[in-house]
Amino acid sequence: MRDRGYYTIGEVIISQSPFVAVPNVYEESPESKCEWCFSSSNIKACSACHAVWYCSTTCQNFPTTDTDNSKLVEALGSHMSDVDQKQLVNYTQMAALVNAILQWPASEINMKDIAENFSKLSCNSHTIIDSQLLAIGTGLYPVISLTNHSCVPNSVLLFEGRLAVIRAMEHMPKDTEVLTSYIDTAGSTVTRQKALKEKYFFTCSCPRCIKLGQPDDIRETAILEGYRCKDSCCDGFLLCGSDNKGFVCQKCGLVLSNKELSTITNELKCISDKASVSLSSGRKSEASVAYKRIEKLQLKLYHPFSISIMRTRETLLKISMELMDFKGAHSYCISVIQIYERVYPKCHPLLGLHYYLCGQIEMLMGEKKTTVESLKKAYNIFRITHGTKTPFTMELKTKLDEARAMASLGRMKIKS
Numbered sequence: 380m381r382d383r384g385y386y387t388i389g390e391v392i393i394s395q396s397p398f399v400a401v402p403n404v405y406e407e408s409p410e411s412k413c414e415w416c417f418s419s420s421n422i423k424a425c426s427a428c429h430a431v432w433y434c435s436t437t438c439q440n441f442p443t444t445d446t447d448n449s450k451l452v453e454a455l456g457s458h459m460s461d462v463d464q465k466q467l468v469n470y471t472q473m474a475a476l477v478n479a480i481l482q483w484p485a486s487e488i489n490m491k492d493i494a495e496n497f498s499k500l501s502c503n504s505h506t507i508i509d510s511q512l513l514a515i516g517t518g519l520y521p522v523i524s525l526t527n528h529s530c531v532p533n534s535v536l537l538f539e540g541r542l543a544v545i546r547a548m549e550h551m552p553k554d555t556e557v558l559t560s561y562i563d564t565a566g567s568t569v570t571r572q573k574a575l576k577e578k579y580f581f582t583c584s585c586p587r588c589i590k591l592g593q594p595d596d597i598r599e600t601a602i603l604e605g606y607r608c609k610d611s612c613c614d615g616f617l618l619c620g621s622d623n624k625g626f627v628c629q630k631c632g633l634v635l636s637n638k639e640l641s642t643i644t645n646e647l648k649c650i651s652d653k654a655s656v657s658l659s660s661g662r663k664s665e666a667s668v669a670y671k672r673i674e675k676l677q678l679k680l681y682h683p684f685s686i687s688i689m690r691t692r693e694t695l696l697k698i699s700m701e702l703m704d705f706k707g708a709h710s711y712c713i714s715v716i717q718i719y720e721r722v723y724p725k726c727h728p729l730l731g732l733h734y735y736l737c738g739q740i741e742m743l744m745g746e747k748k749t750t751v752e753s754l755k756k757a758y759n760i761f762r763i764t765h766g767t768k769t770p771f772t773m774e775l776k777t778k779l780d781e782a783r784a785m786a787s788l789g790r791m792k793i794k795s
C-alpha cells in the first residue's frame with residue numbers, strides 16, 4: 380500500500396513488546412499472575428524456583444522476539460546526576476538486595492551500574508494497564524521510551540496484554556514529533572510541572588505549560604486546586620490577600636478568613652481520616668455516608684470543577700457501584716464526566732471508560748435512549764484510543780448494537 384505520509388486518527392504509529400516486564404502483585408489481592416502474559420487463570424508455580432508463576436509451558440518458555448534491543452536499552456538516559464541523595468540511597472539499597480539475591484561473584488558486580496539501571500527504569504519504564512485502565516504490571520519498551528511528553532499530546536499509549544501500542548489522536552503528518560502524556564494531565568500547570576520534574580527531571584514547555592503565570596493559567600489553577608467564594612451564588616475564585624489574613628474573591632471581594640478556612644479544613648481532615656478507614660475495612664455504607672459529608676464540605680471550599688471534588692465523586696461512584704446503588708452511581712458518573720469533559724481532551728480513555736460505565740448503568744435502569752447515546756460516546760473514543768479490533772472495543776460495539784436494537788424495538792412498540 381502507498382505510504383500516505385500522514386497518520387489518520389486512531390491509526391497505530393508503533394507497537395512494541397517489552398524488553399522486560401513484570402506483573403503487579405498487590406498486598407490486598409496477592410494472587411499470583413503469569414510472569415509472561417499476566418493472566419491469573421490456570422497458573423502454576425515454577426517447579427525450579429517456586430518464586431514465579433506461569434499459566435502454560437508456552438509462557439514459561441518466554442517466547443522470544445527476533446529484535447535484540449539491548450543496545451537501545453543501554454543508550455536510555457538515567458538522569459543519575461539529577462537524582463537526589465535520598466533516592467540515591469534507595470537505589471543503592473535496592474542494588475545491594477539484587478546483589479544478595481543473585482549472589483554473583485564480587486568481580487562481576489558493579490553496584491553503581493545496578494543503581495544506575497534502577498534510575499534508568501524509573502524514568503523510562505511504563506506502567507502496563509489493561510483495557511479498563513487498571514495497572515497490571517511494569518515494562519521497559521526501548522523504542523516506545525524514545526517518545527517525549529506533552530500535556531497536550533497528539534498520541535496515546537495503551538496496551539494490548541503486554542504489547543505497548545501508540546495510536547494517533549489527531550490527523551498528523553508522519554514527520555510530526557509523536558508526543559504522549561507521562562502523567563495525569565488533569566492538574567494545574569504547577570502540579571503537572573512538579574510531577575514531571577520529580578520523576579522525569581525536565582520542565583515541560585508544551586502549549587499548556589508555557590502559559591504558566593498568565594491570567595488564564597492563574598484562574599484555571601484557582602478553579603482546579605484553589606478555593607471558591609464563600610457566597611454560594613458567586614462563582615468567583617480566591618487569591619491570597621495582600622495582608623495574608625485570608626483569601627479574597629476576585630469577583631465580589633468577599634474575604635474567606637484564615638480562621639474560617641482552618642475550621643473547614645480541620646473538619647474535612649477529620650472526616651477524611653474516618654472515611655478512608657471505613658473504606659479500607661470494607662464498611663461501605665459507612666464510607667458512603669462519610670464521603671457524602673466530605674463532598675458537601677468540599678463544595679463549600681472548592682470550585683465544583685476542582686480536582687478534590689472530582690476525586691471524592693470518583694470514590695462515591697465506586698462505592699455506589701459496590702453497594703449496587705445504581706441510581707446514586709449514575710448521578711456520580713454524570714458529575715464525574717462533567718468534570719472530565721472540562722479537564723481532559725475529548726478523546727481521553729478515562730472519559731471513554733466513564734461513558735461506557737454510564738451506558739451500562741443506564742442499560743440496567745432501562746433507560747434505552749440514553750444508553751445508546753452514552754455507549755456511542757464511549758465507542759467514538761475507544762475506536763481511537765484502543766482501536767476497533769481489540770476484544771474490549773468489539774464487546775462495547777456489540778453492546779451498542781444491542782442497545783440500538785432495543786431502543787428501536789421500544790419505538791416500534793410505542794407506535795403500534
Ligand SMILES: C[S@@+](CC[C@H](N)C(=O)[O-])C[C@H]1O[C@@H](n2cnc3c(N)ncnc32)[C@H](O)[C@@H]1O
Pocket residue numbers: 455456458502503524525526527528529578579580581582583584
Ligand atoms: C522516556 S525518555 C524520552 C526519550 C528521551 N527524550 C531520549 O531521547 O532518550 C524521558 C526523558 O526524556 C526527556 N523528555 C521527555 N519529554 C520531554 C519534554 N517535553 N521536554 C524536555 N525533555 C523531555 C526527559 O529527560 C525525560 O526524563
